[in-house]
Amino acid sequence: MPKELTINGHKRPWQEGMTVQDALNMMNYTFRMLVVKINGELIARKDYALTPIPEGADVKVIHLISGG
Amino acid sequence: MTHQEFFCERDPKAFPLWQEAIVGIAGAGGLGSNIAMLLARAGVGKLIVSDYDQVTVSNLNRQAFNLDQVGLAKVDALEQNIHRINPYIDLEMHNLRLDEENIPGIYHSVDIMIEAFDTASAKAMLIECFTRHFPPQNSSAPPVWPVMDEARTLESRKPGSSSS
Numbered sequence: 176m177p178k179e180l181t182i183n184g185h186k187r188p189w190q191e192g193m194t195v196q197d198a199l200n201m202m203n204y205t206f207r208m209l210v211v212k213i214n215g216e217l218i219a220r221k222d223y224a225l226t227p228i229p230e231g232a233d234v235k236v237i238h239l240i241s242g243g
Numbered sequence: 244m245t246h247q248e249f250f251c252e253r254d255p256k257a258f259p260l261w262q263e264a265i266v267g268i269a270g271a272g273g274l275g276s277n278i279a280m281l282l283a284r285a286g287v288g289k290l291i292v293s294d295y296d297q298v299t300v301s302n303l304n305r306q307a308f309n310l311d312q313v314g315l316a317k318v319d320a321l322e323q324n325i326h327r328i329n330p331y332i333d334l335e336m337h338n339l340r341l342d343e344e345n346i347p348g349i350y351h352s353v354d355i356m357i358e359a360f361d362t363a364s365a366k367a368m369l370i371e372c373f374t375r376h377f378p379p380q381n382s383s384a385p386p387v388w389p390v391m392d393e394a395r396t397l398e399s400r401k402p403g404s405s406s407s
Contacts, residue, residue, distance in 0.1 A: 208363035239363040243274040
């Protein structure tokens with residue numbers, strides 16, 4: 176069975192060692208203002224390229240919109 | 244009018260919960276000023292509100308201020324308006340710009356934190372600062388609203404029932 180992760184509710188293939196930045200590139204999430212959580216835990220922007228995503232993780236990539 | 248007289252029509256089960264609540268609001272503009280007014284009407288016990296800005300005429304199409312308050316600090320104008328509706332609410336107003344340094348000290352006591360900023364960068368700063376100082380894995384950590392996840396994660400519960 177192919178290994179997966181979930182990003183914003185979408186199931187995607189998971190590879191060993193893939194980082195948050197890899198996941199953003201895969202999803203083409205280029206928006207500048209993002210908040211990323213892996214299994215509920217916030218990942219700082221400076222750590223996107225350094226933080227591996229565990230297999231099966233629930234990743235939320237929240238796009239922050241101005242206004243209010 | 245006494246406190247009891249003012250609140251005499253409130254629901255006896257729900258109202259004590261409202262009175263115990265401390266709600267933090269970051270920003271007193273289009274969202275924050277209106278949220279503050281509605282929570283004051285609802286009977287929340289304490290509001291902690293911060294904004295560094297002054298009332299301008301262009302605010303009046305949507306923000307909870309009046310024409311004769313143009314030029315006042317927003318938190319001062321908001322305090323006036325809230326007290327005209329509910330003189331018994333505990334208000335803690337901060338006329339300053341929020342940042343990573345002052346947010347934990349100002350909002351450490353809140354049960355719920357409401358992000359009502361207008362720029363995406365300030366929203367990111369608040370989320371990161373709050374998550375760092377009050378980790379969500381900690382069961383007593385106040386949630387930051389609006390909920391940033393999908394709408395389906397919102398849930399409503401009757402007071403007294405356990406969370407799902």
